[in-house]
Amino acid sequence: MITHRQIEAFREVMRNGSVTAASEYLGMSQPAVSRLVRDLEAGIGFSLFSRHGSRVVPTPAAHEYWEVVERSFIGLEYLDQTAQRIRAGGTTGLSIATAPVFAATLLADSIAQLSRRITFQDLGTVQITTLPVVRQVALRRAELGINMLSHHQHEVDLIASYPVGYHAIAPADHAFAGLSEVSLHDLSDIAYIGFDEATVTGKIQGRWFSTLPHGPRYVLRSYLATVISAFVLRGFGVSVVDPWTAAHHRMAGGISRPLTGHEKMNVALIKPLGARLSTTAQALIQELGAQIESHTTA
Template identity: 60%
Template sequence: MITHRQISAFQEVMRNGSLTAAAEYLDISQPAVSRLIKELEGNVGFALFTRHGARIVPTAAAHNLWEVVERSFLGMDHIRNTAQQIRAGGNTSLSIAAAPVFATTLVPQAIEAVIRTGAPEDISQITITTLPVVRQVALRRADLGVNILTHHQHEVDLIRSYSVPFFVIAAPGHPFGAQQEVQLADLAGVTYIGFDDTTISGQVQNRWFSAMRHGPRITMKCYLASVIRALVGRGLGVSVVDPWTAREHAERGGITRPLGHGEEFRVSLVKPLGTTLSRTGDALVEAIDTEVGAIGR
């Protein structure tokens, strides 16, 4: 029979990545954690971890079970956290999951606008994570998600979606400064700093460039738009980025020009299925509306 202690041991090993760390968190011995994991493996009928020397690595089956366990225990965690907040005076927190590009630009700008105009008093703390947005919102670990719009908006409610232009950024003095707009063809042979292939932006831009007869000369790839902006600012190449990264680049004296291309940068705001945002959450959505509406002005 699967017991609560076995599941707790499994949870903490998955969360902490080791038997030792799980034992410390649970305040029991490492052999006790190991025994509980073995008992759970016997009960479920498959291996949860493989041993590589001193390291343990979750199996694919463990990840599948972990997702079910997290969903099952999430409601209890939410009740516990809410009770603590009520005891502390009734205020609650607002948790935001944001794609990295928005976590350093759009979200801070919107939060600043909400605070400047007087944040509603129903929120005592705002937390931000850049872990996979849709997953965090679907699992109700985040009250609001700010993401690049994809077709994987399952188990969440779509609050807003926006389409905004892409921008080309370059260092001061670059020839693009003489143009009102930059076309994809203008990037042919140009030293370019791209997004990592694992990112949605990287996949979109790879599709553009693969359709060109002569694409840009990609010398570096990065995961974060903020890193790309820093490299472009040092004259190491040009890039195509979202409007908010482009605005920060322009504020630092760099060249920013619209990309003359039919495809636009798509943004989505999501919340857990069937939930209602707090007053601060609603205010933040309105602030994001304003920030998006300011693009191009």
């Protein structure tokens, strides 16, 4: 029979990377932790680690099993944290996971609008993370997620998705000021501030530009749209961003124009599988939807 202690030992070996570190965290001897892990392996019928002297390496099965274990532990930890907040007389608050591109624009604007109807005392503590969104929501570390639609979406419930157009941004005195809209071909051979190739947006734009005879000249890359906007404002080049970053770019003195001839950005609102949303989360979803829909025709 699998015991809680065996699962706890396995979890800490996975989290800490070694039996030594896990034993220190649990306050147990190394042989005791190793024995618990071996007993777990015997109970479930497959190996969790390959042994190389004193070093252990998780097997593919261990990573798959750990996902399930983490969901169970995160659920218990969330219940404990919620009980502590209620005991202290506070509200349960709201935890949100969001892609960085939406954190300082869409989400901030939506919470600002929501706070006009719901006071922060009623709203409770809002916790925001930009760690991988689908994983945070799937593990129930976040009640609500805001992300670009991805193939991992089956791990969570999709509340809604919205296609929105991208916008080209430039300094105020740029030639784009004379255009009503910008095409991909207008970006050929032009100084460009792009997203890092490891980001979803960076990969999407890389596909766009690979279809052009001459793509833009990258002079700088960043993970963050706000950083990209800052460098565009200072004359380092132009870029293509989401409509919320484009709106903030205009407020800072730059210009933006709708981008034509490209695939749209699909903004997805997600929640943990089977979860019931709090009243606060439902209110925020309505506000997010209103904010997104105001840009779907932009």
